[in-house]
Amino acid sequence: MQHPDEGTIHSWLDGALSADEAARIEAHAKECPECAVAVAEARGFIAASSRILTALDNAPRGVIPATAPKKRIDPMVWRVAATVLVVAAGTFLVVRDRGSDEQPMSVAADRGILLEKRASLPERAPSAIGRAQSVADSAAPKAAASKALAIGTAKKTVASASRSDVASRDNKATASEGVMMRAGQRAAGPGYAGGAAPTAPTPIAQSGVTGGVAMDATNESPPLKVVGTPRRIGAKVTLYEIAPGDTVTLTEAMPIALEGVVVTSAGAPMAARALGKSAASQSKTRVDTAAITTGTDSQRTNRFLTVPAVSAPAPTSQEGRVSTLRVVSWTDPATGNTLTLTGRMSEARLQEIKIRIERERAAAAAAKKNP
Amino acid sequence: MTDVERLFRTYNTALVRYLTRRLGDRDWAEEVAQETFVRALRQTSIQNERAWLFAVATNLVRDEARKDMRRRKHLALLAEEGRDEMVEPEETTIERAQEAAMARKAIDALAEKDRLALLMREEGLDYGEIAEALELSPGSVGTTLSRARRRLVESYEALQKSQEEREKNAAS
Numbered sequence: 001m002q003h004p005d006e007g008t009i010h011s012w013l014d015g016a017l018s019a020d021e022a023a024r025i026e027a028h029a030k031e032c033p034e035c036a037v038a039v040a041e042a043r044g045f046i047a048a049s050s051r052i053l054t055a056l057d058n059a060p061r062g063v064i065p066a067t068a069p070k071k072r073i074d075p076m077v078w079r080v081a082a083t084v085l086v087v088a089a090g091t092f093l094v095v096r097d098r099g100s101d102e103q104p105m106s107v108a109a110d111r112g113i114l115l116e117k118r119a120s121l122p123e124r125a126p127s128a129i130g131r132a133q134s135v136a137d138s139a140a141p142k143a144a145a146s147k148a149l150a151i152g153t154a155k156k157t158v159a160s161a162s163r164s165d166v167a168s169r170d171n172k173a174t175a176s177e178g179v180m181m182r183a184g185q186r187a188a189g190p191g192y193a194g195g196a197a198p199t200a201p202t203p204i205a206q207s208g209v210t211g212g213v214a215m216d217a218t219n220e221s222p223p224l225k226v227v228g229t230p231r232r233i234g235a236k237v238t239l240y241e242i243a244p245g246d247t248v249t250l251t252e253a254m255p256i257a258l259e260g261v262v263v264t265s266a267g268a269p270m271a272a273r274a275l276g277k278s279a280a281s282q283s284k285t286r287v288d289t290a291a292i293t294t295g296t297d298s299q300r301t302n303r304f305l306t307v308p309a310v311s312a313p314a315p316t317s318q319e320g321r322v323s324t325l326r327v328v329s330w331t332d333p334a335t336g337n338t339l340t341l342t343g344r345m346s347e348a349r350l351q352e353i354k355i356r357i358e359r360e361r362a363a364a365a366a367a368k369k370n371p
Numbered sequence: 372m373t374d375v376e377r378l379f380r381t382y383n384t385a386l387v388r389y390l391t392r393r394l395g396d397r398d399w400a401e402e403v404a405q406e407t408f409v410r411a412l413r414q415t416s417i418q419n420e421r422a423w424l425f426a427v428a429t430n431l432v433r434d435e436a437r438k439d440m441r442r443r444k445h446l447a448l449l450a451e452e453g454r455d456e457m458v459e460p461e462e463t464t465i466e467r468a469q470e471a472a473m474a475r476k477a478i479d480a481l482a483e484k485d486r487l488a489l490l491m492r493e494e495g496l497d498y499g500e501i502a503e504a505l506e507l508s509p510g511s512v513g514t515t516l517s518r519a520r521r522r523l524v525e526s527y528e529a530l531q532k533s534q535e536e537r538e539k540n541a542a543s
Contacts, residue, residue, distance in 0.1 A: 005514070007518075008513055058467060
């Protein structure tokens with residue numbers, strides 16, 4: 001008989017052969033020493049493989065040796081990264097809500113806005129300038145150039161004019177110069193109705209315009225984008241996005257009716273001019289007292305207020321960037337509510353936005369009346 | 372007792388052991404075994420139950436490995452997490468762990484058909500069932516098994532030898 005192959009021997013040992021075949025293999029293995037060794041070896045392989053496979057039964061749960069897991073980042077790293085992300089996002093939101101995004105101020109644009117304001121008010125501007133109150137810190141040369149221009153009704157101005165101090169009269173001409181200083185030495189232009197021509201350029205000049213004056217500069221402006229309306233008790237707060245990352249905050253104090261423009265300027269001396277309702281409106285003026293670090297009562301007005309945030313020099317640069325938070329307040333003639341607009345940008349820019357907001361509010365009110 | 376219950380009681384132990392040896396993961400093995408019985412439930416009739424069950428289980432493992440990589444990754448992640456928390460049973464010695472690791476290496480070194488045939492045979496499947504499950508000719512099962520056993524043992528012994536040499540070198 002031919003020697004059986006290894007497969008047949010395994011089949012025989014596994015009992016997979018027919019009875020006849022198994023009998024033949026068995027007989028041959030007894031007679032053939034070579035096949036007897038092969039059979040013994042096969043028995044050994046069968047036993048050994050069973051034993052080896054038994055060792056696999058101790059496989060722990062939840063382990064897959066067949067697929068080596070990829071190297072993972074430590075979960076702690078993810079936790080730290082998530083924490084940093086949350087803190088960064090929170091900081092960004094807080095800073096943005098506070099209007100920390102600085103709006104690069106174009107001096108040319110600022111001048112243009114002021115000129116247009118001036119051009120649209122050829123009659124009223126001089127009177128406003130005439131009422132301009134400028135409280136200047138005599139120790140600071142820049143003070144003479146820090147001005148505020150206000151245009152209001154005659155009634156309103158009478159009371160506030162009575163509160164004018166002497167120093168403001170002395171600075172009257174200078175104030176008007178300051179208003180137009182940013183008009184780029186174009187004081188003789190058709191819209192200029194101020195007094196003396198500017199004599200010295202100043203790095204800082206604030207102006208405030210109230211009274212819902214239409215400005216051509218805003219005609220082509222797109223609608224303001226509302227990016228948030230955070231809840232606040234006693235006030236309606238609206239966040240407008242002027243440009244990507246640049247927001248202003250409009251706060252409408254519902255129960256308080258007051259008129260006033262509050263302008264703050266870091267490092268600039270206080271220059272205030274009263275146009276409001278004397279003591280009554282003065283008490284209503286919303287001024288962040290925390291921001292007022294200096295100044296006397298006479299310097300605080302309910303109409304214009306230039307407040308040095310700190311005693312440090314003015315951070316405004318010649319590049320036109322404004323780093324201080326400016327505030328413009330006025331009263332909505334329709335509702336009588338006080339509106340406060342805050343943002344880190346030039347006052348002229350803030351005034352422009354204010355006009356746009358007034359327009360949009362008026363349009364919304366008209367639409368509400370005549371749907 | 373329903374058919375599925377009978378199938379489960381009859382074959383579950385062998386099937387889970389086969390899959391555990393095949394996959395090296397008890398949880399995964401039980402999961403695949405359960406899925407196998409669920410599929411059996413959908414069948415109106417099964418001619419050779421054991422062959423059918425082992426064939427379906429084998430195909431499930433193959434399909435999962437091929438198609439469901441996400442699940443595999445997920446399990447791998449779980450496995451790694453569990454590895455830190457895993458407490459070795461008291462009776463598991465270093466020697467046993469080494470044996471298991473070498474057995475795994477040895478079985479993984481086999482060709483797929485050889486490995487499956489051997490594992491099925493260890494679970495008591497006869498040559499006909501193995502041939503049916505693996506779509507082999509019945510006459511080739513003996514050859515497949517003999518080759519698988521020889522290679523498994525030789526591979527294991529080679530691993531043992533190299534392990535002993537390493538230990539010797541470490542001792543000296």
